Amino acid sequence: MKNTKNIRNGSLYFNKRSKRVERVLGKVNSARVWTASHEKGAADVRVKDLRMAQGAEVEAYLEESVPAL
Numbered sequence: 001m002k003n004t005k006n007i008r009n010g011s012l013y014f015n016k017r018s019k020r021v022e023r024v025l026g027k028v029n030s031a032r033v034w035t036a037s038h039e040k041g042a043a044d045v046r047v048k049d050l051r052m053a054q055g056a057e058v059e060a061y062l063e064e065s066v067p068a069l
Contacts, residue, residue: 001047003030012053012061015045021053021061038064 001007004027015022015035022035028044035050036042038061053061 001050004033004047007033007047007050012058013050014053014057015049016051017045017049021057022050024050 001013007013007024007027009024009026011024012021013024013035014020018037020037022037022045025034025036025042027033031047032044033047033050034042035045
């Protein structure tokens, strides 16, 4: 990604720097957004470090959020 114009709040993106899927919470400015991941607090990240999460990555992220019975 190059700027926040194409970023959607609530969508899942893969952070190339941290090597994990994160949910975008909101825009900080034209180059950074707030993201959160399981068991991690919110953090601001550079948009250039994000790409859309792919099918297997999304599935793994969603499985982590399901509580164990």
